Amino acid sequence: MDFDLDETASMVQASARDFANKEIVPRAASIDREGKIPRSILKDLADLGMMTLALPEELGGADVGTVAYSAALTEIARGCASTGVTMSVTNMVAEVIARFGTDAQKKQYVPKLASGALVAGSFALSEPEAGSDPGAMRTTAKRDGDHWVIDGAKQWITSGDFAGVFVVWARTGGAGTKGISCFLVEQGTPGLSVGHHEDKMGLRGSSTTALHFEGVRVPETALLGELNGGFKIAMMALDGGRIGIASQAIGIAEAALGAAVDYAKERKTFGAPIADHQGIQWMIADSRTELDAARLLTYRAAYLKESKQSFSSQAAMAKLYATEAAGRICDRALQIHGGYGYVKEYDVERYYRDVRVTRIYEGTSEIQRVVIGRGVTG
Ligand SMILES: Cc1cc2nc3c(=O)[nH]c(=O)nc-3n(C[C@H](O)[C@H](O)[C@H](O)COP(=O)(O)OP(=O)(O)OC[C@H]3O[C@@H](n4cnc5c(N)ncnc54)[C@H](O)[C@@H]3O)c2cc1C
Numbered sequence: 001m002d003f004d005l006d007e008t009a010s011m012v013q014a015s016a017r018d019f020a021n022k023e024i025v026p027r028a029a030s031i032d033r034e035g036k037i038p039r040s041i042l043k044d045l046a047d048l049g050m051m052t053l054a055l056p057e058e059l060g061g062a063d064v065g066t067v068a069y070s071a072a073l074t075e076i077a078r079g080c081a082s083t084g085v086t087m088s089v090t091n092m093v094a095e096v097i098a099r100f101g102t103d104a105q106k107k108q109y110v111p112k113l114a115s116g117a118l119v120a121g122s123f124a125l126s127e128p129e130a131g132s133d134p135g136a137m138r139t140t141a142k143r144d145g146d147h148w149v150i151d152g153a154k155q156w157i158t159s160g161d162f163a164g165v166f167v168v169w170a171r172t173g174g175a176g177t178k179g180i181s182c183f184l185v186e187q188g189t190p191g192l193s194v195g196h197h198e199d200k201m202g203l204r205g206s207s208t209t210a211l212h213f214e215g216v217r218v219p220e221t222a223l224l225g226e227l228n229g230g231f232k233i234a235m236m237a238l239d240g241g242r243i244g245i246a247s248q249a250i251g252i253a254e255a256a257l258g259a260a261v262d263y264a265k266e267r268k269t270f271g272a273p274i275a276d277h278q279g280i281q282w283m284i285a286d287s288r289t290e291l292d293a294a295r296l297l298t299y300r301a302a303y304l305k306e307s308k309q310s311f312s313s314q315a316a317m318a319k320l321y322a323t324e325a326a327g328r329i330c331d332r333a334l335q336i337h338g339g340y341g342y343v344k345e346y347d348v349e350r351y352y353r354d355v356r357v358t359r360i361y362e363g364t365s366e367i368q369r370v371v372i373g374r375g376v377t378g
Contacts, residue, residue, distance in 0.1 A: 003296075009068035012053065016075035019048060024079030031205035032350050037083050039119060046116025050076065050087055052094045054306075059098055059106055060114030066240075066302040070247040074295075077251025081354035082205030084251055086120055088244035089158045093121025093167055096237045097184065100225040105184060109165050118164025123241075124154040124185075124211055125169050125234055131156070132367050134169065134234060135177040139213060141170035148172075148183060148223065150216040153195070156361070160209030161194045163187060167237075168213075173228045182230035183222045191216035202353030239312045240305060241362045242319035246298040249319075249326035249358040250291065256326075256333035256351040257287045263337055263346075280336060287329040294322035313375035320368035323358040330355045 005013060023041060031037055045051055053069040055061020069091065077084025094113045098106055112118040130136040139152025150170050154160075166185045173179025185192060195210030225233050261284060264275035274280045297318040304311035330352045334341035341348045359365045 005067065005071055008064050009071050012049075012062070012064050012068040013071035013075060015048060016050065016072035017078075019044065019050075020075045020079030024076065024083055028080040028083075028205075029344075029347065029350065031080055031082055032354075033204075035204045036207075037080070037086060037205045041083060042086065042119050043116045045076070045083070045087055046114065049114070051090045051116065051120075052110065052114040053091060055091075055094050055098055055110060055114065059094075060111035061094070061098075066243060066306040067299055070243055070298055070302040073244055073247040074251040074254065077248040078255045079251075080205060081248060081252050081351075082203050084248040085203060085206050085245075086159055088241065088248055089123055090121045092237055092241045092244060093123055093163075093165065095240060096123075096167055096182075096233060097121075097165075097224065099236075100182070100233050101184075102221070104221065105224065109184065112164065120159040120163045122157050122159050122163035122166045123237070124157050124160070124166045126156045127153060128155045128210075132364060134180070134231065135175075137169060137171060137180065139168075139170040141172050141181060141183060143172075144217070146220050147217045148220065150183065150185070150191075150213045150218065152213050154211040154213075156198065157209055157211050158206055158361075160211050161197070161207050166192075166211070167224065169230050169234060170213075172230075177231040179228055180230040180234075181227055182224040182233045183218055184224050185216060185218055185222065189216055189218065201356060202350070203357055204353075238362055239315045242315040242368070243298060243301050243305060243311075245358055245362045246294065246301070246315075246318040246322035249323040249355060250294050250298060252351050252355045252358070253287070253291050253294070253322075253326035253329040256330040256348055256355075257284070257291060259346070259348050259351070260284065260287070260333035260336040263340075267338075274336070283332040283336060287332050290325035291329060294318070294325045297321050313372055316363070316368040316371040316375075319363065320365055320372065323355075324365060326355050326358060 049062035052061040057063045097109050141148045141150045168183045168185050172181040191214045193212045198208040267274045301314040301318040333348045334352050
């Protein structure tokens with residue numbers, strides 16, 4: 001057993017770290033304040049191969065595997081959680097198309113996501129009345145000659161206002177999870193419009209929007225995977241996506257712990273740096289231990305995915321543990337800053353807000369427990 005990253009993953013991690021330190025960290029506070037990631041950062045990420053890291057080279061991907069992807073995403077999210085989630089969802093969308101798409105669909109979209117010609121991909125599953133329970137979705141796709149016509153609404157869609165391509169789930173059959181299919185819809189398709197922009201607590205640089213579908217006509221060739229086979233595609237995509245969100249949470253927590261340690265060494269009370277007080281050291285020790293445990297669980301899930309073994313439960317465990325541990329780590333980091341942790345002058349205030357959503361999207365903590373529990377009890 002080898003706990004070190006291999007040469008390729010180390011190189012990819014170093015490249016992401018270098019880019020994050022130079023281009024993202026200095027702009028993260030303004031990305032949060034202005035509520036927008038500069039498009040140049042997303043284009044640079046594409047140029048570095050970060051938008052399609054685990055995708056095959058013939059589709060423009062970097063083909064470095066899931067462990068390297070996790071390591072790189074952690075570095076980008078350490079710099080800016082909003083940029084991290086944009087990268088995570090785009091990689092997930094490219095992977096879904098590469099895995100379930102026809103040759104024509106793969107060639108049409110994946111190289112453009114890889115190059116940044118399409119700035120981002122969006123994953124449009126959730127609806128106002130269907131989040132944890134996508135089988136309750138109401139959006140429909142009805143056949144009309146050699147086209148499908150999509151009607152309905154999606155909610156909470158990351159990058160919904162600027163993504164070039166949307167993977168959209170809609171009901172094509174009966175009720176429940178068996179009557180759902182998946183479609184590829186391009187930005188600008190008539191009838192597709194962007195709705196409400198969510199005014200979020202954290203992750204403010206990442207746009208989260210509603211999408212409205214009013215008679216959106218797409219050709220038959222826009223169907224991704226099998227008719228009525230969309231639910232399975234969503235679940236498989238989310239298994240992989242959870243490794244991404246675990247990695248994002250680890251990145252935010254790494255930034256928070258680093259800030260807490262730096263602050264603890266400088267801030268003095270009772271004639272000594274607070275880092276010398278045992279109460280503070282214990283908080284730092286707990287955070288370091290939980291962060292390492294989160295990383296090991298996440299690398300295990302990534303390794304299993306990369307080596308084509310089953311990884312659904314392990315990805316759920318990684319996401320559950322990493323996001324909950326990251327929440328505790330950001331909370332302790334804020335506490336170590338005292339009053340200064342509660343104001344925007346210090347980055348921990350942002351980390352604390354950003355980390356919260358990692359326990360909610362791509363399956364809440366409760367839904368991860370459902371997945372893990374089913375895996376254990378069969
Ligand atoms: C910032 C942000 C970005 C997002 N990006 C996307 C995106 O790009 N694409 C997309 O499709 N969606 C996205 N989402 C949606 C996200 O995945 C959902 O919010 C999430 O799945 C929860 O769904 P819900 O909000 O409808 O909560 P609900 O499903 O209504 O759940 C409410 C509560 O009940 C709990 N609960 C539900 N069912 C059970 C159960 N069986 N057992 C125990 N507890 C249960 C939940 O854990 C939660 O605590 C995003 C959300 C946010 C906040």
